Amino acid sequence: MNSAKKHKVLEVQQLSIGYEKRSTPLLISKDIDFSAHKGELLAVVGGNGVGKSTLLRTLAKVQPLLQGRIAIEGRDIQDLNLRQLAQKISLVLTEILPTKNLTVKELIVLGRQPHTNWIGTLSEEDIAKVEHAIHQVEIVDLLDKRCYELSDGQLQRVMITRALAQDTDIIILDEPTTHLDIYHKAKILKLLKDIAHRSNKLVIFSSHEIDIAIQLCDNMLVMQESKTVHGSPKELIKSKSFDHLFPEDLILFDSNTESFKMKS
Amino acid sequence: MITSNRYHLPFLGLLLLLVVCVIVNIGLGSVKIPFRDVMTVLWGGEIEKETWQYIIQNYRIPKAITALLVGAGLGVSGLLMQTLFRNPLAGPFVLGISSGASLGVALLIMGSGLLGGILTSAITSHYGIVIAATLGSFLVLLLVVVVADRVRDTMAILIIGLMFGSITTAIVSVLAFFSSSERLQQYIFWSFGSLGDLSWGDLGIFAAVVFLGILLTLFSLKALNALLLGENYAQSLGVNIKKNRLSIILATSLLAGSATAFVGPIAFIGLAIPHLTRQLLNTNNHTVLFPAVVLFGAILMLICDTIAQLPASQLSLPINAVTSIIGAPVVIWLLVKKRKMVF
Numbered sequence: 001m002n003s004a005k006k007h008k009v010l011e012v013q014q015l016s017i018g019y020e021k022r023s024t025p026l027l028i029s030k031d032i033d034f035s036a037h038k039g040e041l042l043a044v045v046g047g048n049g050v051g052k053s054t055l056l057r058t059l060a061k062v063q064p065l066l067q068g069r070i071a072i073e074g075r076d077i078q079d080l081n082l083r084q085l086a087q088k089i090s091l092v093l094t095e096i097l098p099t100k101n102l103t104v105k106e107l108i109v110l111g112r113q114p115h116t117n118w119i120g121t122l123s124e125e126d127i128a129k130v131e132h133a134i135h136q137v138e139i140v141d142l143l144d145k146r147c148y149e150l151s152d153g154q155l156q157r158v159m160i161t162r163a164l165a166q167d168t169d170i171i172i173l174d175e176p177t178t179h180l181d182i183y184h185k186a187k188i189l190k191l192l193k194d195i196a197h198r199s200n201k202l203v204i205f206s207s208h209e210i211d212i213a214i215q216l217c218d219n220m221l222v223m224q225e226s227k228t229v230h231g232s233p234k235e236l237i238k239s240k241s242f243d244h245l246f247p248e249d250l251i252l253f254d255s256n257t258e259s260f261k262m263k264s
Numbered sequence: 265m266i267t268s269n270r271y272h273l274p275f276l277g278l279l280l281l282l283v284v285c286v287i288v289n290i291g292l293g294s295v296k297i298p299f300r301d302v303m304t305v306l307w308g309g310e311i312e313k314e315t316w317q318y319i320i321q322n323y324r325i326p327k328a329i330t331a332l333l334v335g336a337g338l339g340v341s342g343l344l345m346q347t348l349f350r351n352p353l354a355g356p357f358v359l360g361i362s363s364g365a366s367l368g369v370a371l372l373i374m375g376s377g378l379l380g381g382i383l384t385s386a387i388t389s390h391y392g393i394v395i396a397a398t399l400g401s402f403l404v405l406l407l408v409v410v411v412a413d414r415v416r417d418t419m420a421i422l423i424i425g426l427m428f429g430s431i432t433t434a435i436v437s438v439l440a441f442f443s444s445s446e447r448l449q450q451y452i453f454w455s456f457g458s459l460g461d462l463s464w465g466d467l468g469i470f471a472a473v474v475f476l477g478i479l480l481t482l483f484s485l486k487a488l489n490a491l492l493l494g495e496n497y498a499q500s501l502g503v504n505i506k507k508n509r510l511s512i513i514l515a516t517s518l519l520a521g522s523a524t525a526f527v528g529p530i531a532f533i534g535l536a537i538p539h540l541t542r543q544l545l546n547t548n549n550h551t552v553l554f555p556a557v558v559l560f561g562a563i564l565m566l567i568c569d570t571i572a573q574l575p576a577s578q579l580s581l582p583i584n585a586v587t588s589i590i591g592a593p594v595v596i597w598l599l600v601k602k603r604k605m606v607f
Contacts, residue, residue, distance in 0.1 A: 062496060086502030093500075098350035099492045101607055102548055113490055113501040119551065120486040166501070 006037040008073075009169050009202050010059075015068035017051055017058045025066050028054045032068070034221060034230035036204070038169060041196040043213040044206040046223030047246055052206035053094075055223070056174050059204070060089050072170065086114035090166035092159045092173040100148040104158050107147060108134065111165035133164040136199070137191065153184035157191065164195060171195065173205035185209055189216050210242065211259040233258075271552050274545060278559040282332075285566040289331065290324045292575035323460065326467050330459045331569045332562040333467075334527055335537070337474045337519035339561025340481055342534030343541075343553060344516045347488045348509065349422045352607045356520035356534035359421075359513065360404045360428035365524040366455065367432040368400020369393055373451045374443035390461055393454060397525040404428050405517045412513060413506070418495065421509075456582030457528035459569055470526050477518035481554060484512050488550040532588045533568075536595045537561045542607065543598045564591060 016030040028051040036042050044052045057063045059070060061077050070077045072088050080088065090111065111133075112126045122130075134140055137157050147155060156176055163171050173192070177185040189209065193216050196203040207213055213220060214233040222229050222241045229241050236242060242253040242260075251260045291302045297320065301311045305320045341356035349358070357363070372392055407428060412421050440448055462470065487508040490498035495505050523530060541556045542548065565587070572586040 060500060062499065082499065082504055083502035086500060089500070091497065091500040093496055095494055095496060097492075098494050099548055099607055102492060106547075106549060107493075110489060110493060110501065113486060113503070116486070118483065118486065120489060 006039075008035055009038050010036045010204075011069075011071045011074075012059070013069045013071075015055075015058070015070065016066040017054045018066050019054075020064060020066070027066065029223060029225075029228060030067070032221075032228045034219075036202050036219065038202055039197055039200045040202050040218045041193050041216065042202065042204045042219050042221065043217040044204065044221045044223065045208070045210050045213060045245075050223045050225060052223060053174050055221075056172050056204065056206055060091055060172050061085055062091075083114055086166070086168075088168050089170045089172060090163035090168040092156075092163050092171070092176055094174050094178065097147060101146055103144060103146050104139065104142045104150070105144065107158060108162045108165050111162040114166065129167050130165045133161045133167075136164065136195070137161040152179045153181075153187070156180065156184075156188055160188070160191065160195075164199070168201070170202045170204065173203070175206050175208070177207055177209055186212060189213070193217075210245075214258050271545065271547075271556075275555065275559070278556065278563070282559055282563050282566075285563050285570075286328055286332070289328045289566045289570045290320065292570055293319070293324060293573050294576075294578050294580070295319055296576055322464070326462050326464060327460045327569065328566065329467055330462050330470070330527060331565040333470055333474045334459065334523045334530060335533060335561035335563070335565025336558040337477060337523050337561070338530060338534035338565075339537035339541075339557040340478065340554065341516040341519040342536075343538040343550075343557050344481060344484070344488070344512050345534075346538050346607075347491055347550070348512050349418060350491070350494070351422065352539070353535075354422065356516060357429070357529070359408050359425035359516065360432060361401045361517055361520045362524050362529040363429040363432035363436075364401040364404030365397035365521065366400065366436055366529060367404075368396035368398070369454055370436040370439050370451055371400070372396035373454070374439040374447045394466075394525050398521065400432075401517065401521040401524060404432065405513075405521065409510065409513060412509060418509065454528050455584070457530050457584040459527050459583055462526055466526060470522055473518050473522040477515045477522075478558070480511050480515035480518070484508055484515065485550045485554060488512070492548055528584065530587060531584055532591050533561060533565060536591045537564060539595055539607075540564075540598065543602055548607075 012032055012034050015032040016027060017032070018028040019026040032055065044055060046052055054063070058065050072080070077085065108130055109122065112122060112130060113120060115126060116122060134143065137160060139154070139157055139161055142150065142154060142158065147158070150158065160173070160176070163173075176192070177188050180188065189207075189212055192203050192205060195201055196218075214237070217233060219230065219232055220236055222236060222245065224245060229236065229239070231239070231241070237255050237258060240255075245253070248263075250263055252263055253259075254261045287302075287306070290306065291297070291299055295316070297316045301313075301316060302320060304311050305317055311317050338356050342354070345354040345356060345358055346352060348354075408421065408425055411424050415421055415424070440451070487498065487503045490501045490503045491508075493501075499505055520534065537557055537560050538553070541553055541560050545552060545556055547553065568586045568590050569583060571590060572581045572583045574580055
């Protein structure tokens with residue numbers, strides 16, 4: 001991608017994340033620094049419990065940050081109200097839907113809520129955006145199904161369509177590939193890359209599929225308890241950022257095959 | 265592709281059914297009045313028999329309007345609670361509103377008896393009971409709102425509401441244990457519910473409160489739809505959870521609290537109407553569900569009241585029992601027939 005055309009949309013400076021307890025805040029991770037552009041696919045990787053979900057939730061302002069600054073197009077997210085934020089960031093979460101009786105169509109239309117009036121009337125633009133999203137993710141045949149009729153992979157694609165219909169510059173996905181087989185994992189991640197590059201959006205997702213992420217992503221954020229590093233997969237391999245990601249008693253990162261191998 | 269008008273026909277049908285139910289409800293009662301005369305009075309005319317005119321104008325019409333308001337109000341508050349707590353077992357009284365009202369009335373009827381006969385004349389009066397019920401439900405509600413403001417987790421509010429309910433029910437049984445049989449009977453009669461006690465003046469107040477609750481609901485519809493995805497998704501769609509939660513709780517207490525204050529604790533309607541509506545229309549979209557629930561609630565309540573009157577007899581059944589006897593089999597039948605619960 002031509003760097004001159006890059007449009008910086010997200011900037012994170014000296015960010016500390018964690019949970020606010022009454023006396024002492026529980027710090028999960030600190031000194032997170034990176035910026036990201038439109039049309040970029042960014043993976044957040046790291047071991048269990050290292051703070052990937054916490055970081056994503058903090059970016060989306062679902063939980064407050066402890067220190068530092070998050071800015072979207074130069075504006076601090078603290079200054080944005082919920083509706084303004086909902087027009088900038090859409091989310092795909094891991095949580096199970098409380099009602100699976102919605103039709104796919106109804107679910108995707110809900111994505112337009114930040115743009116509709118007080119009672120949620122759809123304008124022609126809203127309908128056009130929804131139809132565009134439906135065609136881009138190729139789920140036309142699922143439209144009239146109800147969510148309980150869908151497989152995990154189909155439901156995930158529907159949730160991504162909903163986020164796409166929300167038409168935000170940034171889409172954040174928390175572990176979008178869990179519970180999926182390797183083919184559908186690849187399919188979802190390929191779709192995300194497609195969305196980032198073709199629709200010129202910043203797509204941030206957390207994942208345990210480090211191997212696939214290395215092959216697909218423009219940039220990666222490698223989170224460890226001690227530090228968080230940001231860079232392109234090639235740079236990160238060169239700087240041996242993956243080598244000490246996990247305890248080294250069982251698996252090792254092999255930089256030739258760009259994947260983890262069992263220790264022999 | 266996206267929008268559809270497939271609900272126009274059902275709504276037309278429901279509206280027609282409602283009109284029929286209102287007319288039948290007014291037409292039937294313990295005194296047999298010819299249908300022609302009933303219609304004449306309804307159109308604002310005069311009929312020969314003044315007693316009939318009086319019965320229709322000052323008893324049957326207010327009672328029909330009361331049934332309509334109670335059914336619509338309880339139905340909507342049930343819908344609000346089921347969506348807010350995303351729990352099909354929630355009803356208008358999960359927050360302890362009816363137990364609060366019961367406590368107020370129990371304190372008035374049975375408690376004052378224990379303290380001595382200072383307030384005796386006030387107790388038996390209709391207004392005394394309405395005020396006691398309002399105060400009772402308002403106090404419980406106030407506690408719930410204070411708690412709701414402190415608690416992040418909506419499910420915790422549900423449990424806290426149930427706990428308040430248990431406490432008040434327990435206090436009522438303690439009061440019942442120590443009170444005389446006449447007082448106890450008076451309290452139990454109140455708990456049976458009665459639609460026929462409202463004057464036109466009461467009705468004005470009741471209608472105004474219900475209107476306010478409906479208005480609040482109207483402005484929560486978009487948030488309710490977003491809440492179908494859970495609170496985190498709703499927030500990511502720009503919904504202010506705390507603010508909307510408060511207005512939903514407020515709307516529920518206005519609707520369910522006023523109904524309980526004026527006609528007593530009416531069971532079942534609030535729980536069943538939203539299910540009935542979802543099963544029949546097969547949708548979760550609140551902009552469709554809300555008006556349908558209003559109509560269904562009013563219709564079912566009118567039917568129950570018509571049956572409770574036991575037309576052409578001097579007897580009448582307690583409305584609170586009829587709603588369950590008629591309503592529960594309908595819901596069971598629907599669930600068995602469709603084999604799948606729509607929620």
